[in-house]
Amino acid sequence: MLIRKPDDILSSEITPEAVWRSRRELMLRAGLVAAAAGLPGWAARSAFAQDAGALPGKPNPAFSVMDKQTPLSDITSYNNFYEFGLDKSDPAANAGKLQTRPWTVSVEGEVGKPRTFSIEELLKLAPMEERVYRLRCVEGWSMVIPWMGYSLAELLKQVEPTGNAKYVEFVTVVQRENMRGVRSGVLDWPYVEGLRIDEAMNPLSMLVFGVYGKLLPGQNGAPVRLAVPWKYGFKSAKSLVKIRLVEKPPVSSWMKAAPQEYGFYANVNPNVPHPRWSQATERRIGEDGLFSPKRKTLMFNGYGEQVASLYQGMDLKAN
Numbered sequence: 001m002l003i004r005k006p007d008d009i010l011s012s013e014i015t016p017e018a019v020w021r022s023r024r025e026l027m028l029r030a031g032l033v034a035a036a037a038g039l040p041g042w043a044a045r046s047a048f049a050q051d052a053g054a055l056p057g058k059p060n061p062a063f064s065v066m067d068k069q070t071p072l073s074d075i076t077s078y079n080n081f082y083e084f085g086l087d088k089s090d091p092a093a094n095a096g097k098l099q100t101r102p103w104t105v106s107v108e109g110e111v112g113k114p115r116t117f118s119i120e121e122l123l124k125l126a127p128m129e130e131r132v133y134r135l136r137c138v139e140g141w142s143m144v145i146p147w148m149g150y151s152l153a154e155l156l157k158q159v160e161p162t163g164n165a166k167y168v169e170f171v172t173v174v175q176r177e178n179m180r181g182v183r184s185g186v187l188d189w190p191y192v193e194g195l196r197i198d199e200a201m202n203p204l205s206m207l208v209f210g211v212y213g214k215l216l217p218g219q220n221g222a223p224v225r226l227a228v229p230w231k232y233g234f235k236s237a238k239s240l241v242k243i244r245l246v247e248k249p250p251v252s253s254w255m256k257a258a259p260q261e262y263g264f265y266a267n268v269n270p271n272v273p274h275p276r277w278s279q280a281t282e283r284r285i286g287e288d289g290l291f292s293p294k295r296k297t298l299m300f301n302g303y304g305e306q307v308a309s310l311y312q313g314m315d316l317k318a319n
Ligand SMILES: Nc1nc2c(c(=O)[nH]1)N[C@H]1C(S)=C(S)[C@@H](COP(=O)(O)O)O[C@H]1N2
Pocket: 075, 078, 079, 080, 081, 082, 083, 135, 136, 137, 138, 143, 172, 191, 219, 220, 221, 232, 233, 234, 235, 236, 237, 238, 239
C-alpha cells in the first residue's frame, strides 16, 4: 500500500482504526461483501480506492445528468488548453510538464477575509461530490463528464464577499518553462475568465479537482478548475491560481482576443449563432461519428431550470 503524507490525505478518508479495519476487510473480500453490508456503491468504491491519484466522492444525483458518460480516454485526449498548444491532442501530449505541487489559490479583492489556500486545504474544504455535467464547447462539440469537486460557493463564503463584490475574476497559471503555448500570441496570458457574483454563487458552479474518481490530469486543468455547465466551455477556466472579487465586469482573455465573437455571459443558446457558425446542434465526443446525426443543443445546455432565473429581464440574444 502506498504511504501518503498527512497533507495528501483527505479528511473524509481519515477514519478511526475500527472503521479502517472493516474497510480493509471489504477490500480483501471483494465487492460482494460490500454489497451484502449494504454500503452504497460509492463507499464501496472508495474503500477500494487506495492509490495516490484516487479522489472518491459521493454522487450528487440532483446535480447530475443521465446522459451516457463520455469515456475517460476521450475526456483526457481531446482538449482545449491553449497554454499547451492549439491542437486537440496538444494538451494530452504536453501537460505532463505542468507542476501542480506546491499549489496555492489566492482569493482576494472585495472580501472581508482575503486568504491564500493551499491545494491540500482546498481538497478538504467541503465534502467531495461526483457530479455528471455536460460540457458544451463553443466550437460545436460536447462531452458528459463525471467531475469530482464541490460548489464554488463553499470557497467564496469562506472569504466573506463585501457588498462591492459584483463579479468574480478567475486567473489561471502561467508556467513559461512548462507551457509551450504561452510563447504564442493567440491569447493574452494568463487566461482570465469571469462570472457575475450570483452566477458564481449558484450551486451549479463547481470547483473541480478530479474526474471519474481520480485527481485531474494536467490536460483537464489540474489541480483545480471551474465547471460552469450552462455556459460555453471556455468559461470553465483550468488550473486556477487566483480568484478576485471585483466591482466591474472582468475582461476575459477571449473578449480581448475577439470581442465581437465572445461575450461576457456566453450562456449556451442554440438560437444565437456564433458570428461564423450555427450553435443549434452539437457533436457528442466519443459517441457520435463525424457523419452521424448531431444532437440539438439545449437552451442553457439543459440547465434552464436551475439558472434561467439569473437572467430574467435580460436580452439573451445581446448577452
Ligand atoms: N486555462 C485554460 N482554461 C481553459 C481553456 C484554455 O485554453 N486554457 N480552454 C477552455 C475551453 S475552450 C474548453 S471547451 C474547456 C475544455 O475542457 P476539457 O479539455 O477538460 O474538456 O476548457 C476551458 N478552459
